[in-house]
Every structure is written in C-alpha cells, then in structure tokens.
C-alpha cells in the first residue's frame with residue numbers, strides 16, 4: 602500500500618537557530634516505510650519542504666523541515682515502525698522475529714531487526730552494590746565474554762569481551778560502592794574481586810553452590826556405595842515402638858490409592874520385562 606503524504610503546517614523551525622519561517626525554498630520527495638495497516642505493508646511517499654531561514658545572524662540559509670515525532674532525518678522508516686520492530690525483536694529473537702514481523706505486515710531482515718535493538722538507548726548508569734559476574738559464550742565452547750548483573754535490579758550492567766581477571770578487575774575498580782561480588786567457582790573472577798574490590802564480600806552464587814553440593818554428594822555416595830549396599834542388606838535393629846518421636850518411612854508416607862499402586866506396578870513389570878529381554882539378548886550376543 603503506497604500513500605502520498607505531506608505536512609500541512611504553514612511554518613517550520615530552523616534546526617540551528619530555532620527561528621520560525623514560512624518562506625518555502627523548494628520541495629523534494631522521500632520514501633519511508635511505515636507501520637502496517639490491516640496486515641499490509643505501507644510505503645509513504647513524503648513530500649518534504651525546504652525553507653529559508655530569515656534570521657540574518659543564522660549560518661543556515663536553507664533548512665529542511667523536521668518531523669521529530671514522526672521520522673528522524675535520513676531514516677528510511679517512521680519512528681512508529683521502528684518501535685514496532687524493536688518490540689518484536691525484544692520479545693522474540695533473530696529468525697523468529699522476522700517471521701512474526703512479516704506476518705504482521707512489516708517487511709524486514711535480520712540486520713534491520715538487530716540494528717533497531719542496538720539503537721535502543723542504554724540504561725542510565727546506576728550504582729551497583731551487589732554485582733553478579735559470570736561468563737557467557739559468544740561461540741559455544743570457543744569464545745567467551747563476561748556478563749555483569751546488578752543483583753538488586755536484575756539489570757545487565759555491562760558485557761566484557763573476555764573472561765580474564767584483568768578485564769573484570771578494570772570494570773570493578775571504578776565502582777568502590779560494590780559490597781558483594783557473587784561469582785562462579787573459577788579462579789579468574791575471584792582474582793578480579795580480590796584485586797579490584799578488596800572491600801567487597803566475595804561469595805559463590807546459588808547455582809555454583811548447588812553445583813558444589815551436587816558434586817560433593819556424588820563423590821561421597823560413590824565412596825560409600827559398599828557401606829550403603831551392606832546397610833540395605835542387614836536387617837534393621839529393633840526399635841522401641843513405644844517412643845513416638847521416631848516414625849518409620851512407611852508410617853510417614855500417605856497410603857497410596859489402589860489405582861496409583863496398580864499403575865506403578867504395571868510400569869515396574871514393563872520395565873522388568875524389558876530388563877529381562879536385554880539380559881537374554883546380551884546372553885545370546887556374548
């Protein structure tokens with residue numbers, strides 16, 4: 602859908618001195634993509650006027666009229682289309698975003714979508730008291746960067762091009778307000794925190810604490826496998842049933858409904874049959 606449009610204001614302001622002028626110098630045409638209408642792509646053929654600046658002290662003799670709420674100078678799309686693409690790009694990503702935009706009547710490509718997102722202004726710089734630091738992959742398994750997160754606002758505050766202690770320390774150093782550095786288990790970020798933020802408490806984040814715990818438990822259970830097997834085979838020592846403080850697992854567990862029990866037993870017998878089949882097949886192969 603192509604529409605021919607022009608501004609109807611009789612005057613325009615010089616962008617340099619702000620003086621109002623109604624003296625038209627000339628016209629030219631510009632093509633702009635606009636937000637879709639009933640699912641169809643919209644192209645605007647915009648007639649733009651050039652005005653004389655009548656301020657004798659102004660260096661600009663001729664200026665082009667501006668549409669600050671409608672389109673930026675030199676842009677090839679309107680501000681509203683740009684905002685729609687930004688919203689699609691932020692809500693989805695890459696190819697998914699392109700498919701959705703095209704479906705909504707906005708012709709675009711990957712680069713345009715990325716440029717719209719990159720054009721978004723950065724968040725204002727904020728003081729960071731609790732910073733989370735971890736690595737991320739530019740290319741999985743090959744190139745890594747560092748992400749820094751404000752743990753109070755959950756905003757990403759910066760991205761660093763690598764995961765070396767020196768780079769991270771250079772970022773932390775000008776932030777003496779940092780009270781806590783939450784990091785992974787690696788040595789690089791610990792080194793960075795020790796170098797650049799000696800005043801801060803250095804902690805491992807929840808994910809890495811759980812990872813530590815999981816690994817320690819696996820190791821412990823692996824070492825104690827024999828003892829666990831032995832304990833499960835020996836009969837339980839006689840317990841004083843008069844004491845109400847200790848209850849058995851069977852007492853504690855709520856009684857299983859019959860239909861649940863039947864389903865569980867059916868699943869188990871299926872699994873056992875498959876196991877038996879595997880044992881037999883292994884016997885014939887060996």
Ligand SMILES: [Zn+2]
Pocket residue numbers: 615616617618619620654655656659660661
């Ligand atoms: Zn002027």
